[in-house]
Amino acid sequence: MAEHTESDDAPSQQILRFQAQARHSGDRLDAVLASFLADAPDQDALSREHVKRLIKDGRVAVDGAVLTKPSARLLGGETLEVHLPRASDREQAEPVPGALDVRYEDEHLLVIDKPAGLTVHPAPSCSEPTLVNRLVARWPEMALLDRDRPGIVHRIDKDTSGLIVVARTNAARLKLSEAFSSRNVDKEYLALVHGVPDPPQGEVDAPIGRHPTVKVRMAVCAKGGRHALSEYRTLYADPEGRWALMAVVIHTGRTHQIRVHMDHIGHPLLGDPVYGPADAAATSLLNALPEALRPTRQMLHAWKIGFDHPITGERIELASRPHLDMRRLPLLLSRSVQRVIVTGVAGSGKTTAARLLSEAGSPGVSDPAPLFSADAAVAELYAPGGDGARYIAGRYGDRFTAPDGGVDKRALFQAMCEEPGLRREVEEAVHPMVGHMIAEFWCRHGRERFGVAEIPLFHEAGWRDDADVIVCVYCPETTRSTRLQETRGWSAHTVAAFDAWQLPQAAKVRGSDLVVDNGGDEEHLHKNIANLAGVLAWLRRNRMHRLRERFRRLMTPDT
Template identity: 40%
Template sequence: MVSEFHLQIPENSNDAGVRLDRYLSQELPDLSRSRIQQLIEEGNVQLNGKVCTSKKISVKVSDRITLEIPEAQPLELQAEDIPLDILYEDDQLIILNKPAGLVVHPAPGHPDGTLVNALLAHCPNLPGIGGIQRPGIVHRLDKDTTGAIAIAKTELAHHHLQAQLKAKTARREYLGVVYGAPKTENGTIDLPIGRHPQDRKKMAIIPVEQGGRLAVTHWRILERLGNYTLIHFQLETGRTHQIRVHSAKIGHPIVGDPIYGSGRSVGVNLPGQALHAWRLKLQHPISGEMIEVTATPPSQFTKLLDILKKRSDRPNSFTN
């Protein structure tokens, strides 16, 4: 059962100008500040009727705040014998080619059958690395996004890989098929992303002052395929649904995207969006050597390219 707390800052309050997370921790002493920050980031706080995911925003007189605490759903992680496509592995980390349809870690609605469950069977010592419910997970891929994902096998590797992502020294490259034909050959999308104000399952372009987080995506065209385009994306930041939101915002949504796409059929039975984490380059946490892996796109992705190339009378020139 969801618990709700409703607060309103009175006109004679001395709390005007206080950070949202600090104000809530003062008013709700049974909740730790870190827990409140987590609830804010997960979209469980509304400020004046709109979802607010910024813990730093300052509250004002007469502000109305609603805090929801979802029902606790403890997850007992079980090892499951799910096949893994291993691209690289040693005693510090493992890099996999994730298939479509595989959720990265357990969550409400997906208590098992996840990548984490598969990893626990493959790496028995993984529990405890980076968190109970997300052992070893350094970065995520959406359920139906395929491709390269790195998992830490030790606490040292977990901290090191997270630091690389934060410092933007790890390189993540994606392939995506989009609707339409961009006018330029390359570009950069620099638009902040935050939780959608009405739909908590979606992300949207949200100004930083309203809780959005900086998000930068670099792109360049690999092939023009009539009214479709194969694009190479490189992430500078790693926000939830970043490429999907940015692509849709510039008028070229990812083909097959059920949330941000156009809903048009292209004649291929895609499991989801035509987005693939193609290459991953990072520094080994112990040796310091650079590791670069390339994940072969799934058959549905290459089939889609074949069909679009035939329609545009072009040979299939894509190779991984």
């Protein structure tokens, strides 16, 4: 039974008295008191944490003796006396106006879409206004619910965005707090992580506790950690394996749970300053972006939540799209150089076509596109000290070594014409060297809109997967033979030898994505290259549009 009494000598207090029963023997003081307060007439229910603070502040007496230990055990039959400050005199959170994205509101509760960078409630380590300060500025009556955390029934990290449930009454707060603690609330997050998890979906069942040496970190602890269970699935995997978009359901609510669990399985969140990777390979993924576009917080968003209304029992399910910084990052990371290969048979004009395409550049960009030449790469390899020259000298001695230590290309060419086995051996050694140089070229220019690589034997080398667009420069047989004889002085025998080493022109055309006709004069070629540049720009725009739509669908909740 509860007795309500007004204090004569302390008008700023309200005194409540309760009689513990025999059934309360062995129960904790804070638990029994919270139960009494919840059932007291004309009295707002108080959270367990609020009751603990009352006890610690010396506002609770048991049989006339003040107790300050919430975990004190009762014998049964004691008289409990609580001195409550009147609501108007309680220390309250300071109202600070600020934007609030309210996704649900009634007289019992709110659901807010919290922006990243906003701390949920005041704390000694937080000097700036919090979500709580904005809440009490908009709904002043909420300040009476609690001194530090009015309405807060769960938290998300300061730099995590997304949905958070807030109680507007103590009755709703108690029911919601119980729902969260008993895991009757469905919570799903979106996360962008380093690497691609294998398998693409699974569970992380690993206890979490305070890091043994770093105070700001939590960690998976074999001993002393609290049970923590997360379930993840991959929504999108970067084709190059650099990053992935994940959906993560948490079945427990440990501090930094998703951040710790994803780090534990080797896939920390992008932008996470605490749990993110320190190795150069991983950090280069974000460092390659313009500084203004790099994430400044962990890429984590609470995008779905479902729970039973604490008063009506109605099921509430809400969802929120990630905020702009997280929505645009997958597109930024997916932007890569369009790798354009220009190939063709000898005398087709591919060198000139590649140069003109590079000079045409991108619409609105004055600088030429990066240009790679396989012939120039081979010349570099065959120069004195080059890897190709060292291989030739090591394999064939002085037979093809020029006086300067480089490769005698004329002698080597003659031998390759006469000895098919030697030609294949040289090609098998040199082609991987050129392939490595091409890969380095694309890597150096990875943030460009497109690059051009002129590679005569591209089809023959089997590099189809290392290109985005293959362009074959076509020239009628009689025209190209005439050009080779007039410009290079090649005999019919030399032309035939070169042609024998590579696929026929018709096969190169069939194996390419686009074809440029170079059977006319220079003006004709310029016009065709301009048209080609326009087609390539359209392909780039179309690719980004398809990616943008794909990410939009993935990040738009179906609830």
